[in-house]
Amino acid sequence: MRLRNVWVYGFGLSLAAMVAACGGGGQESATSSSAPASAPAGGAGGGGKVDPATASDVKGTVSLEGTAPSNQPIKMNADPVCLKVAKGDQAQETYMVKDGKIENVFVYVKDGLGNYMYDPPTGAPQIDQKECRYHPHVFGMRVGQTLTIINSDPTLHNIHAVPKTNSEFNTGQPIQGMKTTHTFTTKEVMVPFKCDVHGWMNAYVGVLDHPYYAVSDASGAFELKSLPPGTYTIEAWHERLGATTQSVTLGSKETKEVNFAFKAPAAPTN
Amino acid sequence: MLHRFAQFVAACTVLLLLAGSLVTSTGSGLSVPDWPTTYGWNMFTFPPSKWVGGILYEHGHRLIASSVGLLTIVLAAWLWRADPRRWMKRLGIAALAAVILQGVLGGLTVLFFLPAAISTAHAGLAEIFFCLTVAIASFTSPRWTRGEDRVDDPMLRRLSTTTAVLIFVQILVGALMRHTDAGLAIPDFPWMFGGVVPDHWSSRIGVHFAHRVGALVVALTVFATSAHIWYHHRASTRFTRPAGIIAALVLVQVTLGALTVLTRRDVWINSVHLVVGALLLATSIVIALRAWRVRFGLADAGVDDVRQSADQAPRSARPAVQPSGARA
Numbered sequence: 001m002r003l004r005n006v007w008v009y010g011f012g013l014s015l016a017a018m019v020a021a022c023g024g025g026g027q028e029s030a031t032s033s034s035a036p037a038s039a040p041a042g043g044a045g046g047g048g049k050v051d052p053a054t055a056s057d058v059k060g061t062v063s064l065e066g067t068a069p070s071n072q073p074i075k076m077n078a079d080p081v082c083l084k085v086a087k088g089d090q091a092q093e094t095y096m097v098k099d100g101k102i103e104n105v106f107v108y109v110k111d112g113l114g115n116y117m118y119d120p121p122t123g124a125p126q127i128d129q130k131e132c133r134y135h136p137h138v139f140g141m142r143v144g145q146t147l148t149i150i151n152s153d154p155t156l157h158n159i160h161a162v163p164k165t166n167s168e169f170n171t172g173q174p175i176q177g178m179k180t181t182h183t184f185t186t187k188e189v190m191v192p193f194k195c196d197v198h199g200w201m202n203a204y205v206g207v208l209d210h211p212y213y214a215v216s217d218a219s220g221a222f223e224l225k226s227l228p229p230g231t232y233t234i235e236a237w238h239e240r241l242g243a244t245t246q247s248v249t250l251g252s253k254e255t256k257e258v259n260f261a262f263k264a265p266a267a268p269t270n
Numbered sequence: 271m272l273h274r275f276a277q278f279v280a281a282c283t284v285l286l287l288l289a290g291s292l293v294t295s296t297g298s299g300l301s302v303p304d305w306p307t308t309y310g311w312n313m314f315t316f317p318p319s320k321w322v323g324g325i326l327y328e329h330g331h332r333l334i335a336s337s338v339g340l341l342t343i344v345l346a347a348w349l350w351r352a353d354p355r356r357w358m359k360r361l362g363i364a365a366l367a368a369v370i371l372q373g374v375l376g377g378l379t380v381l382f383f384l385p386a387a388i389s390t391a392h393a394g395l396a397e398i399f400f401c402l403t404v405a406i407a408s409f410t411s412p413r414w415t416r417g418e419d420r421v422d423d424p425m426l427r428r429l430s431t432t433t434a435v436l437i438f439v440q441i442l443v444g445a446l447m448r449h450t451d452a453g454l455a456i457p458d459f460p461w462m463f464g465g466v467v468p469d470h471w472s473s474r475i476g477v478h479f480a481h482r483v484g485a486l487v488v489a490l491t492v493f494a495t496s497a498h499i500w501y502h503h504r505a506s507t508r509f510t511r512p513a514g515i516i517a518a519l520v521l522v523q524v525t526l527g528a529l530t531v532l533t534r535r536d537v538w539i540n541s542v543h544l545v546v547g548a549l550l551l552a553t554s555i556v557i558a559l560r561a562w563r564v565r566f567g568l569a570d571a572g573v574d575d576v577r578q579s580a581d582q583a584p585r586s587a588r589p590a591v592q593p594s595g596a597r598a
Contacts (some may be wrong), residue, residue: 079322156320158303168383170300174309174320196301197323 049117055226056250060257062105062216062236066264068097074200081155082132082198092200093137094240101220102262104138105238106190106206108213109224110245112232118211121145127193127203129157129173134193134203138239140213141205143187151178156197163191166207170196189237204239236260272348276407279341280552283400284545286338289331290396291544294448295537298324299384305377308332335373342369345406358409365402372399386449393445397438397551404552408559419508420564426502426509427565429495430558433516436491437551440484443477444547452477453540459531485524492520492550495557508560516553522546 074090076082096103125141126148127134132155141147151157151173159180160170166184173180184191184207195201206213214222216236224234231249241262248258293299301324302308308316308329313336321329342365349362375392382388408414447453452474462468462482468475499513526543533539 078324078326081322155322156309156325158301160300160303170303170383172303172309196298196328197325199297199324 047115047117049119050226050228052226054229054252056229056253057255058224058227058232058234058248058250058258059255060107060222060259061220062102062107062222062238062260062262063100063220064095064097064102064241064262064264065100068095068102068264071095076132076198076200079132079155079198081153085153085155086131086133090200093133096218098218098220101216101218102238103216103218103220105216105220105222105236105260105262106138106140106204106213107216107222107224107234107236107260108140108189108206108208109210109227110189110233110235112230113210113212113228114230116210116228121211124148125205126150127159127205128152129159129195129201132198132201134195134201136203136215138190138204138215139206140215141184141207142211143184143207143209145183147182147184147205149173149180149182151176157195157201158197160194160196161191162194163188166191189235190239202239206237234258236262238262241265272352273407273410273412275348276345276403276410279338279345280400280403280407282334282338282341283403284548286331286334287396287400287548288541288545289327289334290393291541292537293327293331294389295535295540296324296327298327299389300328300380301325302328302332302380305380332376335376339369339373342366342403345403349406349410353410355409358406361402361406361409365399365406368395368399368402372396384449386446389449390442390445393449394442397441397548400548400552401555404555405559408556413508414563417563417566419506419560421503421506421509421561422564423502423561426495426498426561427558429491429498430554430561433488433491433495434551434554434558436484436488437547437554440481440488441547441551443481443484444544447477447481448544450474450477453535454531456482457531459528482527485527488550489520489524492516492554495554499557509557512553512557512560516550516557519546519550519553523550 071091071094074092076086076090093104121142121144123141123145125139125145127136127139128150129135130152132153149159149171154176156172156174158170158172160168161182162168163184165186165188169182171180171182184205187207187209189206189208190204191207193201193203193205212224212227214224216222227250229250229252231247233245233247235243235245237243244260244262246258246260248256250256304310306313308325309320311317313329313332316329346362346366350359353359353362372392372395375388375395379385379389379392413419447455450473455472455474455478456462456468458464462479463470468479496513496517499509503509523543523546526539526546529539530536530543
């Protein structure tokens with residue numbers, strides 16, 4: 001085992017123990033992952049916790065204007081096992097569009113939060129290599145949270161993260177059912193994952209130091225819950241269409257709608 | 271026999287270069303995340319049923335490299351035992367050291383996630399090792415040891431040496447381009463962003479531009495060398511043959527370079543482009559060595575006789591091979 005991995009696993013296990021001590025949780029969805037702490041507010045920049053009595057929500061949808069390019073077909077001939085486990089025609093998940101609404105857009109608070117303190121995350125994010133694809137394709141997690149990486153396929157995978165600010169890692173999982181963990185130490189939107197064995201496999205994780213993030217669901221909807229009053233920059237990120245931002249000002253105990261619209265590329269880009 | 275074996279090692283090295291270029295062309299460099307093991311297996315016991323996707327290229331490259339390493343051990347031992355020239359024994363050891371270092375560099379590229387510096391060094395050392403095997407094959411050839419067709423042409427020595435050096439530098443720039451993902455930094459050909467020179471610059475565009483300019487310089491130098499040979503040494507097939515080959519190779523290489531851009535880096539075109547580059551370098555080395563043969567004087571003349579008599583004569587009676595410095 002490489003020295004780097006020893007450190008990574010050691011650090012990951014330590015943080016996993018801390019997180020476990022604070023309680024576990026379920027999977028994340030189109031709503032923000034974990035509610036902020038319910039302690040008295042210290043005010044934006046005050047280093048305190050968010051006051052639930054005044055917290056507000058942001059809801060919205062992400063849409064695609066124009067015709068979505070068709071997703072690039074995937075040929076899994078390179079691995080007979082993939083051909084066997086992935087039934088039917090396969091294609092990339094670049095543009096998951098239905099009725100003009102687009103899935104797999106990462107929406108998060110980019111700016112305006114100050115330095116609130118948040119409870120440790122309660123979710124247990126995981127990425128599964130199943131039917132020679134990553135599940136989920138886009139997701140979010142917190143700095144210091146433990147990501148569980150699973151290989152559910154009866155073939156080999158290597159999961160290779162290619163971050164710009166966090167440490168790169170490349171872990172082999174040759175046996176079905178193998179699990180490994182990883183912890184990111186710095187916020188970064190987004191960290192790409194790829195499998196060098198199966199070149200079509202890719203996924204993205206947004207790593208943040210706060211809980212205000214979500215991934216648009218099949219109807220393009222997202223929700224950021226329990227934000228303290230204030231003015232925020234919200235960003236929507238898509239793996240091929242790039243990122244777009246909007247500003248929103250939240251008062252006390254209100255729900256505001258923020259909708260994003262990407263323009264479809266003129267020509268297929270995937 | 272030794273000459274034939276050295277040729278065989280050089281040919282296997284071409285195969286190794288092709289395997290290595292396929293690894294980078296298919297983006298499979300990190301498909302086996304560990305080294306020297308393969309997914310925890312000993313490299314030689316890794317089940318063939320698991321050679322799938324990118325693993326086929328990366329693991330295949332490792333196995334071919336191991337085989338070439340083994341052949342190099344045999345070559346070095348054979349030279350040490352059978353070749354009476356001390357510098358040839360050392361050349362064999364140098365080739366062995368190069369292939370070992372090459373293996374270590376290959377491992378480091380995996381462990382450090384293909385850093386451009388190490389990957390480029392790996393590519394550069396691969397060419398140096400290949401040149402060593404080609405040189406050993408040349409030095410062990412009967413025509414070399416007999417000192418046939420020696421010519422004393424200072425201009426040819428300068429031209430051929432310059433050509434070999436320029437091709438090597440061009441290969442290094444190409445390797446840098448490949449390992450910094452700058453292969454399509456200038457996406458059009460023969461123009462560059464629609465003009466004769468790029469209308470904007472970045473480090474990747476600069477590397478790509480340098481490779482295109484380098485191609486032009488190398489092509490001109492190769493043609494100058496070939497023209498010189500055809501004009502001054504037309505009677506010597508020892509020179510006209512490689513001169514014709516290198517001129518043809520440079521045309522093929524430029525075409526492959528253009529097609530690499532136009533096909534958006536088709537895997538096989540991109541890989542063969544690298545191999546033809548190595549063959550260009552090898553041919554230039556052969557021409558340069560033959561041009562410099564006269565400077566080896568008669569030192570190697572009679573090596574065959576020495577080799578044959580070495581087993582028969584007592585050690586004290588063996589004829590010494592003295593560097594004469596004499597010219598033809």
